[in-house]
Ligand SMILES: [Ca+2]
């Protein structure tokens with residue numbers, strides 16, 4: 303009986319490291335296909351403050367899959383010319399979860415606050431998500447109003463909303 307228990311324990315110990323390694327393994331292009339640009343604010347008045355009390359532009363990503371994804375190597379930019387203006391370090395976006403990136407023009411990470419070295423022009427630009435030179439998601443937009451976000455409505459369409467929801471499920475103004 304004791305022997306059986308020991309054997310079972312040993313098998314468990316052997317399996318554990320493998321399971322852990324799988325969880326933290328770098329994601330692939332296929333994994334990244336589950337990541338969407340979900341909302342952004344290109345003219346931030348007081349919709350969201352960073353840790354310094356400033357109000358930089360922000361971009362919300364959403365993980366459509368049911369597993370946590372390490373974003374290491376994924377790129378975010380404000381145009382197609384230079385796709386890797388921001389390259390994600392070791393950052394996990396939870397399953398069905400959201401992640402905010404401040405487009406503040408200064409690249410740094412403070413705690414769980416992520417800043418990228420570009421801004422979003424309020425008069426129109428693009429938000430581009432890519433990996434290894436391949437565009438995975440892209441949104442082109444026109445003139446933006448202050449504190450009105452552009453929010454993904456479904457796979458193909460976007461809407462302006464005053465009910466901005468950084469880090470949470472998108473909501474839309476009453477019609
Ligand atoms: Ca820009």
Ligand SMILES: [Ca+2]
Pocket residue numbers: 340341362466467468469470471472473
């Ligand atoms: Ca949102």
